[in-house]
Amino acid sequence: MAEASRLFHTPLIPISNPLYKTISSTRFQSQSQSQSHPVIFHKRSIHCPASTTDTAKAIVTRDVPWGCDIDSLENASALQKWLSESGLPPQKMEIQRVEVGERGLVALKNIRKGEKLLFVPPSLVITADSEWSCVEAGKVLKRNSVPDWPLLATYLISEASVMKSSRWSNYISALPRQPYSLLTRAELDRYLEASQIRERAIDRVMDVVGTYNDLRLRIFSKYPDLFPEEVFNIETFKWSFGILFSRLVRLRSMDGRVALVPWADMLNHSCGVETFLDYDKPSKGVVFTTDRPYEPGEQVFISYGKKSNGELLLSYGFVPKEGTNPSDSVELALSLKKSDKCYEEKLEALRNYGLSASQCFPIQITGWPVELMAYAYLAVSPPSMRRQFKEMAAAASNKTTTKKDLRYPEIEEHALQFIVDACESSLSKYNKFLQASGSMDLDVTSPKQLNRRLFLKQLAIDLCNSERRILFRAQYILRRRLRDLRRGELRALNLFDGLRKLFK
Ligand SMILES: C[S@@+](CC[C@H](N)C(=O)[O-])C[C@H]1O[C@@H](n2cnc3c(N)ncnc32)[C@H](O)[C@@H]1O
Known part of the structure; x- marks a missing residue:
């Protein structure tokens, strides 16, 4: 049985750390539809004193690129080019527009069953140990022992806010601007009225709001130059958590680390396959092993785990065709x-x-x-x-x-x-x-x-x-x-x- 490589049941905040206890009583003011729209920041300087690059000290004077429309291939091509220039070995797949999942990885050559694919090197993987463009911001979060999920959510926003100065800028630009993995309370009430999954979705939104409030209270408000509210706010956190819910993977052979794996996270889910992403020690890269052959032009899939349709909707914002999910x-x-x-x-x-x-x-x-x-x-x-x-x-x-x-x-x-x-x-x-x-x-x-x-x-x-x-x-x-x-x-x-x- 394939074990889910993806981790989305992890509590956002380990209970053992009182600093990051969920604020369960957090009330929602209808966060409203604006949640999903690109947030535009103007002329706000982020004071980033110990940044590794000159440009990372930069003043944010333009709009922050919060991903792209998911059906846009332009940013995906730029991502692909940047990845191959940055150490991704030649691939048997490329990003294409697909029928299932908008964009996906499609076979360019015959792929055998049992073949290892991808080989994304650790240098192209985002983990809690990744270097921050704004070094000081990273240090503050680490000093406060912020757990992986909130740390990575803040990291994504921080990197997005320095735009081209971030080494991940091509990756961030290719992320969806509107992840459907975290709905607003109003949307949950409106659309998930009949399903019990609504309760879990509400808990999830509460966790995100609670986590953001804790970070704001205990860290962001104390370092407003490093974490200005125009950039680090609930809207941007919902965006970054939405990205994490739908793309973060747990790499079992990398001591169970959670990671964002550019390129690998272009693979869509199929209920019919059982293979998942993991770190391959011999080749020192993130791989997956195909459990069926693919012909050129066919979309290649992995499994996000044995999840019900409700769980897939909750974490990834899609529902497989009726009757196709044996784990439903x-x-x-x-x-x-x-x-x-x-x-x-x-x-x-x-x-x-x-x-x-x-x-x-x-x-x-x-x-x-x-x-x-x-x-x-x-x-x-x-x-x-x-x-x-x-x-x-x-x-x-x-x-x-x-x-x-x-x-x-x-x-x-x-x-x-x-x-x-x-x-x-x-x-x-x-x-x-x-x-x-x-x-x-x-x-x-x-x-x-x-x-x-x-x-x-x-x-x-x-x-x-x-x-x-x-x-x-x-x-x-x-x-x-x-x-x-x-x-x-x-x-x-x-x-x-x-x-x-x-x-x-
Ligand atoms: C890890 S990403 C995969 C790449 C994604 N298609 C993209 O263009 O960025 C996960 C997201 O892909 C989409 N997705 C994955 N598998 C899908 C499927 N079987 N049906 C519909 N959408 C899918 C969902 O939007 C999900 O949140």
Whole structure:
């Protein structure tokens, strides 16, 4: 099984470091649509006293290049040229406009299965140890032990702000100006209303906002010459975090370091391949090994990991075609009923195993986890079964190794019906969203905003359809089980009746 090379579940801020604890209470003021538009800085000097290059001391007098439109190939060609001049060996692929993923790497020659490709040298890889154009800014962040993610996010902004003086300027210019991997709160409310992935997306935005606020409070405000607010602000942080979410990789053979790997990050994801990026010690470069052959003209893919469509949307801003992702799953929320006579007892049992009164379980097209059934048993069990609450809660938790596959025939029908009802209620949200999406207001003034909205709307519809499909399937299987169970009970009843009559 290919392990995900990409790392996007890492907490942005290690909890152990109190300085960078997430501010979970951070409130959003609707960060609004402007988030995704290039931020333009005028005539603001960044005082960069110990910079390595003369030009890095430069005064920022022009607009900062915050990437490009993702369908523009001009910047991608400049990137390709710069990379080969900077030590990237000759490649069997080049950046082209592609059908899947806008820009991607396309085979120029026959590529065999099992062939190693790329060989990006460490000198062309961006890590937390990369040199800063503004040396002093880097020193301040390191002195404050800023973890890798926020450090790299600040690094990207800092390098972008010195434009051509940064050695990464060709790379930064080719990055997308509008990463779709970090949506605004308003967008999440509007488009992800039906999906449970919305909660995770909100947490992610909160983490980014919290991280920025911490950095601002504890570092940026103390060094305004190094980190002027016109440059280091929440809009630019959302941009840089959006880039990190969709492009950062964890290189397992480089001690698990997280890195931006120019060129390699032009590879798009396919659910049909299992190969991923890693550092290759013998060749001293970042490579991947193909798991299928490619002909000239074919787009070459890697795997971003075994992720559901919702997770792919969350981190990368795309949804694979319906039915093409074998790792797809949907979160189904189950809740204890407040009217349950044993509500408090059940809740206590759940809490003892780190669960709560409302819990999500992943459902796949092939089935659901045993923990979901255990939770359903607990939710429907009558007071007479209170002695079993503890074992049910334990089995509902994935943190224990106790017997999971519990069966309580006396309440099985109830438990199955309970899950069917949860599917029903979830499906009605999807149906409502899909019905409403036809009349969704897309009346915006700027064409760029309109593009973004249309794009997000389509993503939301695709996600809804794929999640709904899994729920329909689960509901179908559950209903069949219920029918069989009821038929079995009826047959047993008839048999019992027949025997009674016989003995009369
Ligand atoms: C690591 S980058 C890959 C290069 C990217 N296509 C570019 O032009 O910069 C990841 C981004 O590529 C796009 N992408 C990757 N795989 C995709 C796919 N299977 N379908 C649609 N978009 C994809 C998404 O926008 C994602 O955020």
